[in-house]
Amino acid sequence: SAVISQKPSRDICQRGTSLTIQCQVDSQVTMMFWYRQQPGQSLTLIATANQGSEATYESGFVIDKFPISRPNLTFSTLTVSNMSPEDSSIYLCSVRGQGDTGELFFGEGSRLTVL
Amino acid sequence: GQNIDQPTEMTATEGAIVQINCTYQTSGFNGLFWYQQHAGEAPTFLSYNVLDGLEEKGRFSSFLSRSKGYSYLLLKELQMKDSASYLCAVQDSNYQLIWGAGTKLIIKP
Numbered sequence: 606s607a608v609i610s611q612k613p614s615r616d617i618c619q620r621g622t623s624l625t626i627q628c629q630v631d632s633q634v635t636m637m638f639w640y641r642q643q644p645g646q647s648l649t650l651i652a653t654a655n656q657g658s659e660a661t662y663e664s665g666f667v668i669d670k671f672p673i674s675r676p677n678l679t680f681s682t683l684t685v686s687n688m689s690p691e692d693s694s695i696y697l698c699s700v701r702g703q704g705d706t707g708e709l710f711f712g713e714g715s716r717l718t719v720l
Numbered sequence: 721g722q723n724i725d726q727p728t729e730m731t732a733t734e735g736a737i738v739q740i741n742c743t744y745q746t747s748g749f750n751g752l753f754w755y756q757q758h759a760g761e762a763p764t765f766l767s768y769n770v771l772d773g774l775e776e777k778g779r780f781s782s783f784l785s786r787s788k789g790y791s792y793l794l795l796k797e798l799q800m801k802d803s804a805s806y807l808c809a810v811q812d813s814n815y816q817l818i819w820g821a822g823t824k825l826i827i828k829p
Contacts, residue, residue, distance in 0.1 A: 647821045
């Protein structure tokens, strides 16, 4: 299993500002995944954060809007830039387990509300 | 395209049994996951199926038929704490996870 600490747990932000979410894992992992979960919806992968290289973004997500850092094997940040109310969502950090199934473990999530 | 279907919402009675279905169409198949997500919390892993058949884990069981593109999650002896959303996710040929929209399960006393 993996223990993931994510912060902030929630925040209320003003339109046009940016917020950085931090994710700390208790073990070294190659890839960290950033998801968005809009109210009442399922999970959408934003990007995969790889240590030592640029993050890989999914269709519909761009680096200018969601810059990601991955300075080492246990830590990553996701910034939501120039926020609008449409960015109000839960943002989740996750990693794969080391066992046979490779299931995902998630951080507690960061609930952002943009006014 | 890739698609996963599961019912939006289900209601069941405490102590009863409920079956949550998931059908999928994906580019390849490398396993199917079920996750539980309580309101306001992160998803937690419940089960993984990669071969056809039934996997039992306590009160929860998960079934897979790859030929039919079908899985179900069976919850027995329902408890109020089982009220949550249940997410089905399929791992495609590139080991990318395709997520269903989730089934909100409401347990009534």
